[in-house]
Structures are given as structure tokens and as C-alpha cells.
Amino acid sequence: QVQLVESGGGVVQAGGSLRLSCAASGRTFSLKAMGWFRQAPGKEREFVFAINWSGAYTYNTPSVEGRFTISRDNAKNTVFLQMNSLKPEDTAVYYCAAALNPPGDYGRPDAYTYWGQGTQVTVSS
Numbered sequence: 001q002v003q004l005v006e007s008g009g010g011v012v013q014a015g016g017s018l019r020l021s022c023a024a025s026g027r028t029f030s031l032k033a034m035g036w037f038r039q040a041p042g043k044e045r046e047f048v049f050a051i052n053w054s055g056a057y058t059y060n061t062p063s064v065e066g067r068f069t070i071s072r073d074n075a076k077n078t079v080f081l082q083m084n085s086l087k088p089e090d091t092a093v094y095y096c097a098a099a100l101n102p103p104g105d106y107g108r109p110d111a112y113t114y115w116g117q118g119t120q121v122t123v124s125s
Contacts, residue, residue: 002026002114004096009119012086016123020081022096022116033099034072034079035112038092038121047107048094049081059106064090086123093118 008020022034035050049060049070058070067085072078079096097112105111 002028002031002098004098004114004116006094006096006116006119009094009121011122011124014086014088014123014125016086017082017084018086018121020083020094020096020119020121022079022081024077024079024098028077030100031098032102033106033112035097035099035103035106036070036079036081036094037097037109038090038094039118040092043092045095045109046092047109050103050106051079052102061107083121086121088123088125090121091123092121094121 003025005023012018031053033052036048037045038048039045047061051058051070055072069082071080095118096116098114099111100113103111
């Protein structure tokens with residue numbers, strides 16, 4: 001089993017920044033990738049960013065290109081999502097996810113086995 005705990009959400013004005021953290025514990029040696037998804041009220045869960053376990057490859061949705069970055073600290077089993085130039089449309093609950101197998105499509109929620117509880121990000125205009 002793997003446990004994921006997100007932190008770092010909050011309320012920020014448009015143009016501001018937040019850094020989300022996802023700390024993994026348990027059988028982390030079995031993981032092959034980590035991802036971030038988000039879900040706004042009334043909308044489906046949306047892929048945001050992902051990174052493979054070595055950190056050599058990252059994948060992102062076009063809407064966050066140039067504004068968000070993903071990184072990891074393997075020594076601490078933690079993945080970060082740095083979010084800059086935030087927009088009101090980035091408002092959502094952000095979820096961390098972990099995959100046991102290398103995802104064929106990093107953007108598919110069903111490629112991930114473990115999920116965190118989510119952290120709220122609210123961007124005011």
C-alpha cells in the first residue's frame with residue numbers, strides 16, 4: 001500500500017503562485033510515476049502534470065504550459081507542483097496520484113492506483 005498526502009493549497013489572487021506538495025509513504029519503491037489532477041465543481045477530473053519515477057520525463061496539459069512545473073525529491077518521496085501566474089480557471093481541488101505501472105497515457109486517471117485526499121486551490125480575480 002501507498003499513502004499520499006497533499007499540502008500547500010490555499011487562496012491566492014490571480015497572477016500569484018502556490019506550491020503543492022505530495023508526500024508518499026509505504027511501498028514507494030513500487031511506484032513508476034506520479035501525477036497531479038484537478039477537479040472543479042461540476043467538471044470531470046482533469047490531468048495537469050505527471051513525472052516518471054526517475055524524474056527524467058514530464059508531461060503536462062497545454063493549459064498550464066509555461067506556468068506550472070513539476071519536480072520531485074526522491075530522498076523524501078515527495079513530488080511538487082509549482083504553480084505560477086495562476087488564473088481563476090485554475091481553481092479546483094488538486095489531487096496527487098501514483099502509478100504502479102508505467103502509464104501508457106500519463107493523462108488517464110485510470111493509469112493511477114493511489115490517490116491523495118485532495119487540496120483546494122482557489123484563485124480570486
